[in-house]
Amino acid sequence: MSVSKTTSVQKPRKSRLYRQESIAAFIFILAPLVGYLIFTLYPFFFSIYASFTNWNGLGTMNFVGIDNYVKLLSDDYFRKALFNTFFMMLGIPIGLFLSLILAMGLNRGIPGTTTFRVIYYIPVVSSLAAISVLWQWAYNGDYGLVNQFLSLIGIDGPNWLQNTATVKPALIIMTVWKGLGYSMLLYLAALQSVPKMYYEAADLDGANSFQQFLHITWPMVKPVTFFLVITNIIGGAQMFTEINIMTPTGGPEYSAATVVFYIWKKAFDNLQMGYASTLSVVLGIIIFIVTLIQFKLNDRSSFEID
Amino acid sequence: MSQVKRKKVADSLIFVALSAGAVFMIAPLLWMLSTSVKQKSDVFALPPVWIPSEFDFSKYLEIWQAGPLLSGIQNSLIISLSVTIVGSFTSSLAAFAFAKLRLKNKNAIFLLLLSAMMIPYPSLMIPQFSMFASAGWVDTLLPLIIPPIFGNIVMVFFLRQYLINVPNAVIEAAKIDGTSFFGIFYRIIVPLIKPAIAAQFILWFMAVWNDYLAPIIYLNSPEKLTIQLVIANFNATYAIQTDYPLIMAASIIALLPMLIIFLIFQKQIIESIAISGVKG
Numbered sequence: 001m002s003v004s005k006t007t008s009v010q011k012p013r014k015s016r017l018y019r020q021e022s023i024a025a026f027i028f029i030l031a032p033l034v035g036y037l038i039f040t041l042y043p044f045f046f047s048i049y050a051s052f053t054n055w056n057g058l059g060t061m062n063f064v065g066i067d068n069y070v071k072l073l074s075d076d077y078f079r080k081a082l083f084n085t086f087f088m089m090l091g092i093p094i095g096l097f098l099s100l101i102l103a104m105g106l107n108r109g110i111p112g113t114t115t116f117r118v119i120y121y122i123p124v125v126s127s128l129a130a131i132s133v134l135w136q137w138a139y140n141g142d143y144g145l146v147n148q149f150l151s152l153i154g155i156d157g158p159n160w161l162q163n164t165a166t167v168k169p170a171l172i173i174m175t176v177w178k179g180l181g182y183s184m185l186l187y188l189a190a191l192q193s194v195p196k197m198y199y200e201a202a203d204l205d206g207a208n209s210f211q212q213f214l215h216i217t218w219p220m221v222k223p224v225t226f227f228l229v230i231t232n233i234i235g236g237a238q239m240f241t242e243i244n245i246m247t248p249t250g251g252p253e254y255s256a257a258t259v260v261f262y263i264w265k266k267a268f269d270n271l272q273m274g275y276a277s278t279l280s281v282v283l284g285i286i287i288f289i290v291t292l293i294q295f296k297l298n299d300r301s302s303f304e305i306d
Numbered sequence: 307m308s309q310v311k312r313k314k315v316a317d318s319l320i321f322v323a324l325s326a327g328a329v330f331m332i333a334p335l336l337w338m339l340s341t342s343v344k345q346k347s348d349v350f351a352l353p354p355v356w357i358p359s360e361f362d363f364s365k366y367l368e369i370w371q372a373g374p375l376l377s378g379i380q381n382s383l384i385i386s387l388s389v390t391i392v393g394s395f396t397s398s399l400a401a402f403a404f405a406k407l408r409l410k411n412k413n414a415i416f417l418l419l420l421s422a423m424m425i426p427y428p429s430l431m432i433p434q435f436s437m438f439a440s441a442g443w444v445d446t447l448l449p450l451i452i453p454p455i456f457g458n459i460v461m462v463f464f465l466r467q468y469l470i471n472v473p474n475a476v477i478e479a480a481k482i483d484g485t486s487f488f489g490i491f492y493r494i495i496v497p498l499i500k501p502a503i504a505a506q507f508i509l510w511f512m513a514v515w516n517d518y519l520a521p522i523i524y525l526n527s528p529e530k531l532t533i534q535l536v537i538a539n540f541n542a543t544y545a546i547q548t549d550y551p552l553i554m555a556a557s558i559i560a561l562l563p564m565l566i567i568f569l570i571f572q573k574q575i576i577e578s579i580a581i582s583g584v585k586g
Binding site: 017018020021022024025026028029031032033034035036038039040042043044046047050057058102106108110111112116118119120121122123125126127128129130132133134135136137138142143145148151152177180181182185186188189234237238240241244245248259260263264267268273276277280281283284287291 | 316317320321323324327328330331332333334335337338341349350352353354396397399400402403404407408409410412415418419422424425426427428429430431432433434435436437439453455456457459462481486487488491512515516518519522523533534535537538540541542545550553554557558560561564565567568569572575576579580581
């Protein structure tokens with residue numbers, strides 16, 4: 001993101017008013033600035049330093065160089081958690097695909113649009129903890145809603161959360177369900193801003209619906225897709241609550257544990273805060289790289305602040 | 307078929323599809339509600355019972371004794387309200403300065419603050435924890451309240467966007483009249499951007515109310531837990547006893563405040579979300 005220089009044409013006159021204004025402005029931004037220095041910047045550097053130490057959170061921090069990073073390379077749990085985290089991001093394209101279709105359906109001005117919008121959005125505002133509790137019950141092998149529904153069509157459902165093959169798909173389904181309304185809403189807003197005459201012109205040229213989608217709709221919603229992919233990846237990389245509540249041990253054979261879940265375990269259960277800091281630094285770097293790649297791939301989407 | 311007719315048929319088909327989708331979205335929540343008023347025989351009935359043979363609301367009385375639910379709501383309210391009230395004030399004041407006042411290097415400072423958005427909370431939580439541990443604040447609400455009251459960069463960002471479209475003339479006139487800068491903020495800016503502040507306030511309130519990771523790190527004693535932690539504990543404790551109606555009743559209580567706020571302000575919330583996404 002970049003801030004375009006505000007074009008103040010007049011040179012700052014060093015008048016009394018200017019000085020007073022600067023002082024006032026400085027005081028007004030002081031709280032966020034101080035908050036940033038104490039609660040973001042300092043912890044940020046502290047994290048990096050701690051990642052090179054052996055530290056239990058209370059005692060002295062013993063500098064161990066890159067030992068933690070070496071250890072991390074051969075840490076099977078970390079590798080598993082990383083794999084799980086990325087695997088569960090498969091829900092992102094599924095969710096975006098579904099929400100775009102829904103948004104296109106809602107964009108036709110059919111009666112009940114507002115009601116649909118509200119219903120689809122309810123899971124988004126619902127507390128993730130309560131939703132996780134609910135879905136854990138829904139995934140119950142014997143009496144859960146999901147298997148009862150499946151038995152109606154003759155399928156004998158598994159014990160979703162206790163099975164290495166089904167625990168991740170189960171979490172993906174729930175994540176898609178929870179996030180659908182949000183993406184749908186953003187897509188709908190984007191679709192509504194597409195001028196109608198684009199489609200009318202395409203109609204006159206004899207373009208069919210699919211061509212119209214490919215050449216008008218898709219390019220027009222691309223910035224929103226970009227925004228959603230980024231925010232979903234950043235959010236997905238930090239998945240924790242669902243795992244903590246639904247599979248408190250990290251799932252069968254650690255098949256549901258995410259990176260943040262693993263960091264949390266290491267830091268606050270095993271009190272290996274040095275090593276946990278290493279993990280958290282790596283997580284930060286991964287998120288940073290993903291964001292960077294996305295920006296590079298999509299440099300046409302301008303994110304100018306103006 | 308004429309084109310109008312074809313559109314009508316397509317619209318009806320889409321309406322049916324959207325309704326089916328809506329059923330999938332709402333069914334789990336209705337299931338939750340229905341379980342919470344079921345008797346045990348209905349909970350484990352096969353095939354599933356959607357409308358209980360007998361409505362049993364006793365769990366909604368039982369939950370208050372079964373765990374620290376009331377103190378959980380109180381704690382969540384204390385945290386959410388103090389964070390959003392103080393934080394909205396500091397954030398909008400800063401947004402005003404960033405958008406409208408002259409200050410050397412102000413854009414550089416703003417960019418610096420924006421960089422906070424790229425650092426995930428899990429990368430900061432360990433040092434923050436150690437800071438608050440040495441202050442003796444673990445198992446108090448303070449670590450959850452103090453950092454955010456310094457302001458929320460996301461809110462600063464959106465209010466700054468909003469303010470940039472406000473003509474400078476309004477402010478210049480007030481300056482010439484000799485109104486203090488805080489007076490300008492309080493009497494001119496706040497009334498102008500009230501809708502934007504309100505929307506951000508609600509979104510932030512929801513985020514804090516629903517937060518889970520930060521509370522689980524700091525809070526241990528039952529009477530200090532937030533509502534989200536309380537229901538997670540309900541879930542862990544009572545699932546062993548398969549008392550699902552109790553768990554679901556408590557979860558409904560945890561969901562309800564946000565659901566009500568959403569249904570009341572749905573228009574504003576949906577609009578502000580849509581705007582924030584499109585403007586990116």
